[in-house]
Amino acid sequence: MRLTDEERAMLAGEMGEPRRWAISHQIAVGEFFDAADFVPVSQAHIMADTESLGEAGVRFLERLAAAPERERRVRVPTITDPRGIDFAVYRRLGQSEWMAALEQRAITALRAFGVLMTDTCINYQTITPPVRGDHLAYGDTGVVIYSNSVFGARSNFEGGPSALAAGLTGRTPRYGYHLDECWRATKRFRLAETPRDLAEWGAVGGIVGEACGPYWEVPVVEGIDTVPGSDALKHFGTAAASFGSVALFHMPGITAEDMVFTNTAPLPAVTIGRAEIEAFLARFAAPGDKLDVVVFGAPQLSLFEIEAVARALDGRRIHPDTTLLVTTSPEIKHAADRMGLTRRIENAGAVVAAGICFYQSYAREIAEVNHWTRLMTNSVKLVNIIGGYGYRPTLASLERCVDSAVAGRVL
Amino acid sequence: MPILLHCHRGIGPAVIGTALVAADNFSARYDLDRAKGIFSRPSHKLAGENYVDRILVLDQAKGGVATAWMLHEMAARTIVPRALIFNRVNPILAQGAAFADVALVDRFAEGDVTSLFRTGDELRVEPAAGLVEILTRDA
Numbered sequence: 367m368r369l370t371d372e373e374r375a376m377l378a379g380e381m382g383e384p385r386r387w388a389i390s391h392q393i394a395v396g397e398f399f400d401a402a403d404f405v406p407v408s409q410a411h412i413m414a415d416t417e418s419l420g421e422a423g424v425r426f427l428e429r430l431a432a433a434p435e436r437e438r439r440v441r442v443p444t445i446t447d448p449r450g451i452d453f454a455v456y457r458r459l460g461q462s463e464w465m466a467a468l469e470q471r472a473i474t475a476l477r478a479f480g481v482l483m484t485d486t487c488i489n490y491q492t493i494t495p496p497v498r499g500d501h502l503a504y505g506d507t508g509v510v511i512y513s514n515s516v517f518g519a520r521s522n523f524e525g526g527p528s529a530l531a532a533g534l535t536g537r538t539p540r541y542g543y544h545l546d547e548c549w550r551a552t553k554r555f556r557l558a559e560t561p562r563d564l565a566e567w568g569a570v571g572g573i574v575g576e577a578c579g580p581y582w583e584v585p586v587v588e589g590i591d592t593v594p595g596s597d598a599l600k601h602f603g604t605a606a607a608s609f610g611s612v613a614l615f616h617m618p619g620i621t622a623e624d625m626v627f628t629n630t631a632p633l634p635a636v637t638i639g640r641a642e643i644e645a646f647l648a649r650f651a652a653p654g655d656k657l658d659v660v661v662f663g664a665p666q667l668s669l670f671e672i673e674a675v676a677r678a679l680d681g682r683r684i685h686p687d688t689t690l691l692v693t694t695s696p697e698i699k700h701a702a703d704r705m706g707l708t709r710r711i712e713n714a715g716a717v718v719a720a721g722i723c724f725y726q727s728y729a730r731e732i733a734e735v736n737h738w739t740r741l742m743t744n745s746v747k748l749v750n751i752i753g754g755y756g757y758r759p760t761l762a763s764l765e766r767c768v769d770s771a772v773a774g775r776v777l
Numbered sequence: 778m779p780i781l782l783h784c785h786r787g788i789g790p791a792v793i794g795t796a797l798v799a800a801d802n803f804s805a806r807y808d809l810d811r812a813k814g815i816f817s818r819p820s821h822k823l824a825g826e827n828y829v830d831r832i833l834v835l836d837q838a839k840g841g842v843a844t845a846w847m848l849h850e851m852a853a854r855t856i857v858p859r860a861l862i863f864n865r866v867n868p869i870l871a872q873g874a875a876f877a878d879v880a881l882v883d884r885f886a887e888g889d890v891t892s893l894f895r896t897g898d899e900l901r902v903e904p905a906a907g908l909v910e911i912l913t914r915d916a
Contacts, residue, residue: 394875395868398788418806418846422853447842505842522868525845527876542868579802580837581867611802611839611867725806726843750840754807754818 367396367539368403376535382437384430384479388531395528396539405501405520405540410440410533411489413447413505414476414526415726416468423526424468427475438479444533445484445493446476447506448666448693448723455719459691460735465728479533485721486695488666490517491596493697498622501544503532507613508604508665508747510543514614516599518622520544523581523613542581543613549627551586551616553578558639560591563763564671567598568746569646571605573638574615581611586624588635590617597668604665605746650749650761652776656687658738660771661724662764663693664748669701671764672718676707678768679714685774689736690716693723716771724748729755742767742776780911782893784862787882787904788874793912794859796898797831799823800891802839803863803870805847814856832860832902834894838870845869848877860902862890862909880904 369377377393379386392404416424431438451461451469473483484493487506490513496502498518504510505524513519522542524532532538542548555574561567574585585606594602599620606612616624662675675692684690692711694702699720702708708718725748733739733756741757743749744767749759760776770777799822810817814829838844851857860880861870874881880902887893894900899913 391872391875394788395872398786398871398875398881399868413842414846415843418843418850420846420850420853422850423846426849507840507842523842525842525869525872525876527845527849528868528872579839580865582865608840611837730810730812751807753820754809756817 367393367401373404382433384433384438385534387430388534391527391531392535392539396541399539399541401539401541403540404537405544406537407442407501407503407532409442409496410444410503410524410529411447411505411509412444412476412481412526412529412533414472415448415450416465416472417450417726417728418526419472421468424472424475427472431475431478440480440533441536442533444479444481445489446481448487448726449485449721450727452719452722455717458717459727460732461728462731479530481533484695486666486697487723488600488668488695491668492695503529503538505529507607508600510613511603511607511615512600514543515603515616515621548582549614549623550584551627551633552583553585554633554635555585555587556635556637557587557589558637559643561598561643563744564597564601565647565744565746565761565763566643567594568601568605568744569643570638571602572609572746572750573642573646575606575609575612577636578606578610578612581613583610583612584614584616585612586616586618588618590620593620597671600665601746608747608750647761650759652740652758652760655740655776657742657770657775658688658740660688660690660767661741661743661745661748662691662767663724664745664751666723667692667694667698669698672698672702672707674764675768676710678765679711679716682714682772684715684771688771688774690771691724692716692718694718694720696720725751725755729757733757740776742770782909783886784882784907784909785884786907787880788871789878789880789904791901791903791905792860792880793899793901794830794832796834796894796896796900797823797826797828798834798891798894798896800836802837803833803835804838804840804844806841806843807839811847811851811856828858829856830859832862832900833858834862834890836864836891838863838867842869845873845876848873848879852877852879862894862902864890882907882909
């Protein structure tokens with residue numbers, strides 16, 4: 367890779383050990399992907415929950431964070447993805463004191479770098495949305511696919527170590543979605559049926575993601591007759607990124623760059639209609655099963671989604687053998703508290719957690735403690751992930767999830 | 778007679794080990810029980826298989842960013858694959874391999890790695906040279 371004088375100084379350790387580690391890590395990744403040079407970034411977003419970090423990852427952060435302040439401070443605004451512990455509710459979820467202690471150590475280390483603890487995977491809805499052409503080092507696949515597609519920003523998937531490195535150096539290797547040549551549509555889909563709710567938008571995303579497969583495929587989805595809202599695109603994108611490894615999609619007339627990158631030679635179209643959506647949902651059907659836990663999250667809920675949960679629960683009581691958990695960002699939780707939405711949800715017996723996501727919260731351990739197996743959600747991303755943690759997931763609309771939580775069984 | 782296969786220059790140290798192969802994809806978060814060292818996702822073609830010290834040969838990296846930390850965490854507990862061979866990876870797997878110093882190679886000139894290699898093959902992986910050698914193979 368071509369390096370500037372400043373980058374060579376970082377590599378030589380002249381700007382401290384954190385920046386030396388950071389740029390050497392970035393060069394290893396950049397050379398693997400044949401990056402010619404670095405591109406400056408305006409923000410970094412770090413996924414760093416302790417279930418992923420473990421003791422080894424926390425020690426790594428603590429070692430770098432022990433450097434002098436001028437050497438360890440991030441150079442661009444750097445924010446965090448959801449964490450594994452909400453200190454206000456972790457005991458209610460059956461999480462342990464050792465988990466809370468490890469989380470606190472990670473938070474202390476991240477703050478020492480100057481990282482802003484936003485603890486959210488919906489920063490594009492709640493913090494500072496990027497703009498078209500904005501080069502970023504975003505973690506969380508859902509954040510990347512939404513930011514690239516809807517806003518026209520430029521980011522690869524940046525895992526926690528790489529996002530931290532980008533924060534420390536203020537740049538990232540120029541490969542993948544930092545290059546226009548990667549933005550052209552390579553797969554074409556035609557939507558023959560408008561999804562009815564967020565779970566169905568997720569199902570369409572899952573179908574597209576599964577059909578696309580690799581990170582380097584870019585779907586264009588045509589035939590959308592009404593503009594989907596932000597939450598619909600959020601569920602579509604997170605599912606596509608989860609069921610495949612998709613980091614960018616185009617929707618003609620809706621997304622930021624479709625006019626530039628989709629007018630290539632015609633691609634054969636895959637049609638997605640009612641039958642395909644129903645078949646996708648049916649993969650997770652379990653009617654009549656005892657229901658252990660209902661989760662709304664992955665991605666964290668917007669204010670509008672929180673309000674929909676509150677409305678669905680008004681005047682009702684969750685079954686005593688079922689737990690209902692809502693996860694959202696700290697900003698939305700504050701708003702929900704202020705507007706009385708949290709109280710309405712918790713009056714029904716549910717838990718509203720801030721700054722976490724379910725699968726990043728020691729999902730295997732809390733399943734064992736709480737004897738949870740059957741999980742129900744409207745999140746396609748969550749049903750895709752959680753099977754590996756020992757759960758049996760069911761996918762349904764928000765309203766049917768709530769009805770099932772009240773009944774204590776899958777309806 | 779050893780068979781030599783050519784790939785893009787990779788990441789991590791040269792290693793020798795035994796292949797565990799499947800025409801399936803991979804995410805540490807989605808697919809592994811990292812306490813037991815096995816594939817835990819019921820629908821994965823390697824469900825129930827122990828991955829510790831094996832050279833994993835799979836199609837694509839998928840989903841989630843957590844693999845970048847998780848390879849490092851598994852390496853610290855010596856419950857990690859010895860090397861990773863893929864058709865083509867996403868940035869997360871490359872970042873994770875670089876961070877954890879786990880051998881990783883992809884983009885093979887000879888074709889689909891899930892057909893080129895068989896479970897049980899003894900392999901030498903040389904990321905810096907962009908080479909993988911099949912040392913021994915059961916008849």
